[in-house]
Amino acid sequence: METQHQETDNNPLQDKGRRKFLGTTAAVTLAGAGMAMGLTACKQGDQPSAGSATVAGGDASRAVAAGEFEVHPGKLDSYYIFSSSGHNGEVRVYGLPSGRTLKQIPVFNIDPMVGWGITNESKKIMGTNPDGSLRYTTGDTHHVHGSYTDGTYNSKYLWTNDKLNNRIARIRMDRMECDAITEIPNVQGFHGIFPDKRDPVDASINYTTRVFCGAEFHSPQANDGRDLDDPAKWYGLFTCIDAESMEVRWQAKVDGNMDLVATSYDGKLAAVNQYNVENGAVLADMMSAERDACLFFNIARVEAAIKAGRSFTIGDSKVPVVDGTRQANADPKTALTCYVPVPKNPHGVNLSPDGKYFVCSGKLSPTATVIATELVHKWFAGELNDARDTVVAEPEIGLGPLHTAFDGRGNAYTSLFLDSQIVKWNVENAIAQFNGDKSVQPVVDRLDVHYQPGHTYSSMGETKEADGKFLNSGNKFSKDRFLPVGPLHVETEQLIDISNDRMRLIHDHTAYPEPHDAIIVRADVVKTQQVSNMDDFPNAVKSFGDSRIERNGKKVAVYLTSQAPNFSMEQIRVKLGDEVTITLTNHDRVEDLTHGFGIENYNINFIVNPQETHSVTFKADKPGVFWIYCTHFCHALHLEMRSRFIVEK
């Protein structure tokens, strides 16, 4: 049992583990990249004193009182985290500050608990082949973002990406269920995603109507076997999705690989950080340029160009595509895109809550680049000579800067992958320093995290309501932080208190590999539907009396209801070879009184929450008696809640 309650920054054992780790993996990391010298040189110039010096020494200002952030039994968390899950394909919901997993929302994966990928309704959302099998059974979610009204979350939708099979999924926030998936044509490595916050033309539409998608990998266009060996002809596309219809509105051809996306509060700009502006196909080429870019799209101009017919299509796709390459957009006054040069291989772009600054981090440079929204508008108005003139600061903040979060008080928090730290820096200080004021230091605090952080994100930090209370550091390696579980480690998520001058580490929680980005949403913002409305399910079996079996040739339709502890039919009798569709409506009304429907040896299982209807279709390919049982605990006589599936020869 754990008995030590005080953070000891100078815990020698912990430090030993940490440094030992940094002495192995980090060395491999650097050597593998052939960059050891360059980065070491940067480290020497790091400000203020490098590494963990600022946090060592048993600093009382970092102390967390015993139980200070404990969520007592029966008490609720104060925030939700909505998180990607990586190549597990789902989206996860955590409570903060407890770190408890509240839900796993199946999206691109099959979930036999819910019946996701098994029921007809979920298969329709996921997409099927002509033979009815699922088109895809894998996915790779990296980012989750919510819909906005007036610059903050409206609790309507979440969207997430699939980097593996290039789909965008939408989740209904009220039910926390996926309700739409769209396959994006002609892209590969769809990674970044962000909703807009206002209409770019009609400012009275002050809510999300579009979602923007960045795709990393350039490919032949169309990718039908042409240009296999001519990477110079390949390119990538930036994509705009309609938030309501989930249809693809338009795409833009660009130079370089696109990573993350951010959008302005006025709805006029979408930004995406770019690595490999060289369009290299192999590692050495991807790293050759000293500068990559933060690419801005002038959304109104893009849509005007399409309206004016200045678009083309690719292959079988009907989606209009505009040309957003540098060459086609040389004149700022008519340009659809603005490529702002930033240090090489940036890995994130985030907007400050006041809407004034986009921060694009360096990854292979120890800097963060601060780009003023106002100056990007000026560039598009032809009032600046050079896109680089939109940069108002570029502080040195540490090694391997990736992603930046904000506290709403003027401070930025950037994850430093190589330094294994979160660095807190003041944006106005950085601007003053960039303007020549040598008396200010942008960096105001550093906190060691364990180990090698990827994304970091703050409470309400992607909205105008950033409240500066919590920051989460999603770390890529957990190493010695948890009990060992064999070769595959769990990930570490570290919760940090940012409400004071100095960051304080609250706790480590775990996440099944591997979440990437997430958002932290105040609990009161989220409005959920706890019991369904039977009328929302068009195929509902509305009364027990409607229970029946209908045969049409070899097709058998079974209409069934459930109410604890009974299914409405004691047996379902069909013939070998029949195509059977079972539609089940749960007539229980009590919240949480969910039933499961499993058929022995028939590989069928799904649940029906109260008042819900779901259906499955399958072939009766084995003769005999197969028990149907309730798989989701419902009642004292749950074990006895059964029916029989009888297949006659």
Place this chain on the structure above:
Amino acid sequence: METQHQETDNNPLQDKGRRKFLGTTAAVTLAGAGMAMGLTACKQGDQPSAGSATVAGGDASRAVAAGEFEVHPGKLDSYYIFSSSGHNGEVRVYGLPSGRTLKQIPVFNIDPMVGWGITNESKKIMGTNPDGSLRYTTGDTHHVHGSYTDGTYNSKYLWTNDKLNNRIARIRMDRMECDAITEIPNVQGFHGIFPDKRDPVDASINYTTRVFCGAEFHSPQANDGRDLDDPAKWYGLFTCIDAESMEVRWQAKVDGNMDLVATSYDGKLAAVNQYNVENGAVLADMMSAERDACLFFNIARVEAAIKAGRSFTIGDSKVPVVDGTRQANADPKTALTCYVPVPKNPHGVNLSPDGKYFVCSGKLSPTATVIATELVHKWFAGELNDARDTVVAEPEIGLGPLHTAFDGRGNAYTSLFLDSQIVKWNVENAIAQFNGDKSVQPVVDRLDVHYQPGHTYSSMGETKEADGKFLNSGNKFSKDRFLPVGPLHVETEQLIDISNDRMRLIHDHTAYPEPHDAIIVRADVVKTQQVSNMDDFPNAVKSFGDSRIERNGKKVAVYLTSQAPNFSMEQIRVKLGDEVTITLTNHDRVEDLTHGFGIENYNINFIVNPQETHSVTFKADKPGVFWIYCTHFCHALHLEMRSRFIVEK
């Protein structure tokens, strides 16, 4: 943020929520079962004072100090929980006391993160159809138990059941990965599972060699279309699996539905609680008998009978089956089985850590039945008149008793589903009371849990090393305990301190629906392998130089290696229609330096931990260039770790 730190047993709001709930769902529960009156009557006789009376009143002995059980950042948990996950099909690993999820072990489900159900190696374990597709993609795990040496865990294997498709899976404890799955013939509703602890014949074999499986549902034998409407001819089978080969050793025909399994420390007995001894096919019939049974198997006699040829086979199965029905085992001296009558519809059987008592709970009776191991042996020796004479106590403990755990100090802890409590009772007191001593009360403490507990289990409680520190209550309804997440609620697991006279609620943690049983294992017992040995993978690509593409007609074999941040081939070139097998060995040696292998739009993803090899086989059915990328974060240049899959027309 949570600021209240003291447990307040008499919190009126909490109590209101609780009682309101019990006034709705519980009422539905009882009314649905048509048992309200009977159970209410029992409740009036409950001892000591009923309901929450014993816990109300702001009891200081229940107080948990702020942070008392907090696991500080960087500190490790002291116990593992290995838990079933229900119809999600996986097995989960939690840390205690933190409640953090340390691992999700895919077993019967598809996990696109690991590549479980995608790699050839995992498909071989899961089982495939002739066309190479998975035979099953769903499963329903209820119980997890570990292998024993000398009466305690030896950290070698875990086993879990699949109630849906009737399979048993084994997990290697060192790697925490599933390594074998066996389909059990001629059973349905395979629910209970328990390893033996010693050989029944050769006492020098003091470790697990067999695993026993109880199956709930009786069915036609063989289930090939015969006897569809003649339930009187149906029966269920108890199954013995070889712990090492994972082959089915034998089965036993029994009366009634089998639920959970327990085994004696001497290896001679396996017990299974039975409901529906009536062999009813519908609810009313299943509940008609006043008494069901706790069924004991004399393992040595069963195996001697098989050796002597007193067995038969069913359908295509070659497994020897003995007759364990009542009728065939009327003479105790030769009986293979002993049916001990217990109150109706019991839902659990557990052995005390001293090996002396099996406790079989009543579910529909407010009692727990205590059966003495020694007396069961005496019954089999012909020294008792009646199987019921093996019962040494039957205390009234509360409404809806399900499962019992032990503290190694003579106390039992039983989950009360209807009362939503854990009741602590003293076994020797119960025996004294049963023997007529009216001065003792078996029940010594009660603790409200939230809500409606299913399984409860204690630290090391299923071993001779039961240490009486922690108890977990796995609750079936969470209701108002966590932030709402739509219609589907998360489950509540409540951790309870049992080291003192009075139980203390430590915290609620969450679990994705829906875990059933689990074991709590001391952290020092578990020995894991953290980095694999390349030689353990027979298809390893042992050096970069071995990277190559071999063609044999339309079959293309690709041998690939990974080392951060590179795959060993910049491209893999095949022809449209080829059957491609890619074998990938990860040459990184640093612990946790896992790579993922994903192919864009080809629905392929899997991981390779350090020094591991995995392979996939698929058809190249789309022409074009498809980027391969590392899906599992590995390195600063992870994003740039790519290759290309090129499919020529």
